[in-house]
Amino acid sequence: xxxxxxxxxxxxxxxxxxxxxxxxxxxxxxxxxxxxxxxxxxxxxxxxxxxxxxxxxxxxxxxxxxxxxxxxxxxxxxxxxxxxxxxxxxxxxxxxxxxxxxxxxxxxxxxxxxxxxxxxxxxxxxxxxxxxxxxxxxxxxxxxxxxxxxxxxxxxxxxxxxxxxxxxxxxxxxxxxxxxxxxxxxxxxxxxxxxxxxxxxxxxxxxxxxxxxxxxxxxxxxxxxxxxxxxxxxxxxxxxxxxxxxxxxxxxxxxxxxxxxxxxxxxxxxxxxxxxxxxxxxxxxxxxxxxxxxxxxxxxxxxxxxxxxxxxx
Amino acid sequence: xxxxxxxxxxxxxxxxxxxxxxxxxxxxxxxxxxxxxxxxxxxxxxxxxxxxxxxxxxxxxxxxxxxxxxxxxxxxxxxxxxxxxxxxxxxxxxxxxxxxxxxxxxxxxxxxxxxxxxxxxxxxxxxxxxxxxxxxxxxxxxxxxxxxxxxxxxxxxxxxxxxxxxxxxxxxxxxxxxxxxxxxxxxxxxxxxxxxxxxxxxxxxxxxxxxxxxxxxxxxxxxxxxxxxxxxxxxxxxxxxxxxxxxxxxxxxxxxxxxxxxxxxxxxxxxxxxxxxxxxxxxxxxxxxxxxxxxxxxxxxxxxxxxxxxxxx
Amino acid sequence: xxxxxxxxxxxxxxxxxxxxxxxxxxxxxxxxxxxxxxxxxxxxxxxxxxxxxxxxxxxxxxxxxxxxxxxxxxxxxxxxxxxxxxxxxxxxxxxxxxxxxxxxxxxxxxxxxxxxxxxxxxxxxxxxxxxxxxxxxxxxxxxxxxxxxxxxxxxxxxxxxxxxxxxxxxxxxxxxxxxxxxxxxxxxxxxxxxxxxxxxxxxxxxxxxxxxxxxxxxxxxxxxxxxxxxxxxxxxxxxxxxxxxxxxxxxxxxxxxxxxxxxxxxxxxxxxxxxxxxxxxxxxxxxxxxxxxxxxxxxxxxxxxxxxxxxxx
Numbered sequence: 001x002x003x004x005x006x007x008x009x010x011x012x013x014x015x016x017x018x019x020x021x022x023x024x025x026x027x028x029x030x031x032x033x034x035x036x037x038x039x040x041x042x043x044x045x046x047x048x049x050x051x052x053x054x055x056x057x058x059x060x061x062x063x064x065x066x067x068x069x070x071x072x073x074x075x076x077x078x079x080x081x082x083x084x085x086x087x088x089x090x091x092x093x094x095x096x097x098x099x100x101x102x103x104x105x106x107x108x109x110x111x112x113x114x115x116x117x118x119x120x121x122x123x124x125x126x127x128x129x130x131x132x133x134x135x136x137x138x139x140x141x142x143x144x145x146x147x148x149x150x151x152x153x154x155x156x157x158x159x160x161x162x163x164x165x166x167x168x169x170x171x172x173x174x175x176x177x178x179x180x181x182x183x184x185x186x187x188x189x190x191x192x193x194x195x196x197x198x199x200x201x202x203x204x205x206x207x208x209x210x211x212x213x214x215x216x217x218x219x220x221x222x223x224x225x226x227x228x229x230x231x232x233x234x235x236x237x238x239x240x241x242x243x244x245x246x247x248x249x250x251x252x253x254x255x256x257x258x259x260x261x262x263x264x265x266x267x268x269x270x271x272x273x274x275x276x277x278x279x280x281x282x283x284x285x286x287x288x289x290x291x292x293x294x295x296x297x298x299x300x301x302x303x304x305x306x307x308x309x310x311x312x313x
Numbered sequence: 314x315x316x317x318x319x320x321x322x323x324x325x326x327x328x329x330x331x332x333x334x335x336x337x338x339x340x341x342x343x344x345x346x347x348x349x350x351x352x353x354x355x356x357x358x359x360x361x362x363x364x365x366x367x368x369x370x371x372x373x374x375x376x377x378x379x380x381x382x383x384x385x386x387x388x389x390x391x392x393x394x395x396x397x398x399x400x401x402x403x404x405x406x407x408x409x410x411x412x413x414x415x416x417x418x419x420x421x422x423x424x425x426x427x428x429x430x431x432x433x434x435x436x437x438x439x440x441x442x443x444x445x446x447x448x449x450x451x452x453x454x455x456x457x458x459x460x461x462x463x464x465x466x467x468x469x470x471x472x473x474x475x476x477x478x479x480x481x482x483x484x485x486x487x488x489x490x491x492x493x494x495x496x497x498x499x500x501x502x503x504x505x506x507x508x509x510x511x512x513x514x515x516x517x518x519x520x521x522x523x524x525x526x527x528x529x530x531x532x533x534x535x536x537x538x539x540x541x542x543x544x545x546x547x548x549x550x551x552x553x554x555x556x557x558x559x560x561x562x563x564x565x566x567x568x569x570x571x572x573x574x575x576x577x578x579x580x581x582x583x584x585x586x587x588x589x590x591x592x593x594x595x596x597x598x599x600x601x602x603x604x605x606x607x608x609x610x611x612x613x614x615x616x617x618x619x620x621x622x623x624x625x626x
Numbered sequence: 627x628x629x630x631x632x633x634x635x636x637x638x639x640x641x642x643x644x645x646x647x648x649x650x651x652x653x654x655x656x657x658x659x660x661x662x663x664x665x666x667x668x669x670x671x672x673x674x675x676x677x678x679x680x681x682x683x684x685x686x687x688x689x690x691x692x693x694x695x696x697x698x699x700x701x702x703x704x705x706x707x708x709x710x711x712x713x714x715x716x717x718x719x720x721x722x723x724x725x726x727x728x729x730x731x732x733x734x735x736x737x738x739x740x741x742x743x744x745x746x747x748x749x750x751x752x753x754x755x756x757x758x759x760x761x762x763x764x765x766x767x768x769x770x771x772x773x774x775x776x777x778x779x780x781x782x783x784x785x786x787x788x789x790x791x792x793x794x795x796x797x798x799x800x801x802x803x804x805x806x807x808x809x810x811x812x813x814x815x816x817x818x819x820x821x822x823x824x825x826x827x828x829x830x831x832x833x834x835x836x837x838x839x840x841x842x843x844x845x846x847x848x849x850x851x852x853x854x855x856x857x858x859x860x861x862x863x864x865x866x867x868x869x870x871x872x873x874x875x876x877x878x879x880x881x882x883x884x885x886x887x888x889x890x891x892x893x894x895x896x897x898x899x900x901x902x903x904x905x906x907x908x909x910x911x912x913x914x915x916x917x918x919x920x921x922x923x924x925x926x927x928x929x930x931x932x933x934x935x936x937x938x939x
Contacts, residue, residue: 052412365724587720
């Protein structure tokens with residue numbers, strides 16, 4: 001696997017889910033595979049879970065890890081043909097080329113501007129890295145997708161489903177800040193290839209990009225959407241159009257135990273961090289129906305399955 | 314050992330001191346014990362010695378280490394039942410729960426506010442971590458204690474004592490900034506269980522919390538306190554009441570060679586960093602009576618003894 | 627080898643170049659040598675290539691690595707006999723002494739003030755570290771030299787030379803900011819001991835310190851300097867006198883393909899990062915005559931050769 005940026009990079013996503021589950025059962029079975037191999041992770045915005053879980057995944061495989069925060073002191077130029085006489089000291093051509101020589105796999109976390117729609121949805125920064133890297137690149141979240149999170153979510157659903165084809169609802173929830181659409185986009189595209197029935201619920205105006213949402217039923221009545229469902233996946237995102245705007249902070253969209261009771265013993269999922277009593281009330285997170293810690297745990301095995309394919313024979 | 318936050322977490326402190334000394338003699342004797350085990354260290358304020366020595370200790374045991382500065386970009390909510398709609402993006406329940414899944418041991422460095430006495434002396438941040446962590450937690454200094462430093466200090470005294478029951482003086486010394494009481498508190502509670510005679514000397518007003526200082530003789534005349542003593546432990550702290558205030562910066566309280574000559578060939582100790590010619594004059598630090606580097610070195614074996622107990626069978 | 631700060635620390639620089647080339651061919655041949663040994667790297671200014679390549683070098687040798695940014699929160703006092711009552715919390719005597727106890731090798735990156743000529747050219751910070759460290763110290767760039775870069779450059783020239791004694795030109799090129807002379811100084815002193823003919827070309831006023839430049843021909847006509855040359859090494863530096871000043875930003879000094887055509891199939895070298903279309907035009911960097919990625923790659927083996935000598939018997 002030369003890159004892992006979306007479900008489309010994986011010929012057999014269901015097999016990859018099984019591989020992650022198998023690694024969870026036996027995390028150290030490939031602990032010699034990563035000998036003399038190095039994962040370099042570059043964070044263009046801060047990270048807790050992604051850094052720790054991916055580093056743990058690499059260590060489980062016997063790899064060395066070097067993590068760098070590229071948030072300050074390292075301004076990269078991504079455009080070609082520029083006269084570099086301002087604040088950007090290095091071009092992506094050199095940066096990606098150089099790091100490729102020190103790494104066997106490069107992990108890159110980039111982020112959404114929420115202002116430049118075209119650049120974000122071209123996943124410009126991530127794709128420039130891939131263009132000039134000579135080793136496999138794994139997305140640690142990009143402007144529009146968070147594939148390791150989605151893979152971990154698939155594992156979590158697989159572990160907890162009680163039906164061959166569970167019903168899954170992705171519900172928007174309020175948040176005080178404008179957030180990217182990456183997790184929602186990515187969750188949808190992975191759910192589409194899994195054996196689930198997916199519905200999205202959000203206030204009018206929060207329709208996601210057709211690139212992801214096309215073909216997925218929308219139910220604008222959140223309570224109605226929850227009825228008889230097996231998994232509630234909660235996430236906030238800013239509007240796709242007008243791009244990056246907050247249209248609604250209606251607290252009625254918060255997930256409550258009252259609403260969870262509408263489901264068919266449904267489980268609650270969220271990718272963390274989660275703002276308690278804004279997106280979801282304490283009672284849900286503190287109850288056994290919450291799978292948020294399990295999702296975070298599965299991040300390790302999602303990353304490990306991907307890295308294993310990248311450094312495997 | 315499920316937690317290491319104070320001397321009260323250790324059933325047999327003297328044995329732990331011996332274990333640290335034994336590890337110092339043979340640092341790599343357990344280098345397979347930490348295989349496939351990870352120490353995650355979280356620093357809520359910056360650290361040099363603690364990070365390096367604890368990381369070294371973990372490496373000596375064959376553990377992997379992931380260090381994170383949590384100083385910026387990661388604001389945690391520690392209170393329950395809060396509507397999290399301000400600057401804090403994650404709750405300690407999720408944070409500690411998640412990190413526990415990536416770590417076999419969690420190290421946490423927190424710090425004193427010096428303004429909120431109640432919160433500090435409840436060791437609120439550290440204790441919330443422990444409450445929600447599912448793996449052992451080692452304090453890398455908390456609001457009111459610095460137990461790895463104290464354990465290293467016990468080792469240093471044990472190595473350098475020339476009498477079965479040496480006399481030890483903890484002396485306050487001036488400092489331009491308001492500092493926590495953590496090192497002083499912690500030193501006292503460890504000395505109380507060691508075979509030493511402890512006296513504290515400080516200007517009036519610098520009495521430490523009765524939680525720690527009760528039963529320890531105070532001598533307000535520093536020169537008199539030094540007479541015939543075997544170990545001088547120098548430290549600044551701000552007042553306990555009024556909490557966190559600087560009451561005195563009298564340069565006459567600086568430790569000098571002249572004062573050290575009042576001791577019985579006494580050794581000088583300080584936990585570092587130390588401000589030269591403010592707390593202690595150059596002549597003392599540059600002479601062989603100073604044990605400050607030995608104390609710093611013993612930090613490694615103190616941490617190693619604690620980690621070994623945490624990951625041991 | 628107790629220190630690596632300049633070519634003068636190496637009795638046999640040509641042999642060291644050969645050792646680096648040999649390690650490049652077999653990077654893991656000494657992967658047990660670093661067992662139970664730790665490299666601690668301290669960065670007083672940020673670093674990408676140096677951190678990654680040196681960390682990789684240490685990992686190839688089986689060492690553990692601890693990297694610390696000392697850019698904030700750790701103000702060191704380097705002068706003796708100071709009353710430390712201002713912003714500097716720790717003295718270099720303690721800092722270097724303490725770190726020496728946690729490290730088998732210390733790497734230090736310091737930087738030029740470009741204002742205090744005397745302090746910079748005494749390499750004051752680096753030399754104070756060496757004075758008080760009790761383990762070998764490797765310079766990861768200092769105020770006036772960048773020896774690991776120069777060693778990697780020697781390897782690169784050795785790999786790509788087509789003549790027993792190639793002609794090498796160090797050419798100044800414009801840059802929007804005032805940069806140190808370290809790379810240029812260091813390149814010159816390493817070239818002097820290699821089998822090359824070195825000429826320097828720069829605008830009048832950019833003469834380097836006689837400590838380095840003495841005996842090296844200067845050609846003020848850049849095009850004339852390029853004629854018939856085998857390697858063009860491009861670098862900006864600020865003036866040595868008046869110290870640290872920008873005297874010239876003439877874009878005519880940019881390296882172009884047109885100028886490269888004056889050489890004898892000359893290769894282009896630069897230590898990175900490089901500002902495209904300011905110091906050198908895209909066409910040169912994008913062509914196979916550019917060796918900049920190879921230079922960066924050789925940083926790993928340069929560091930590995932030095933570390934191997936430091937930890938080897």
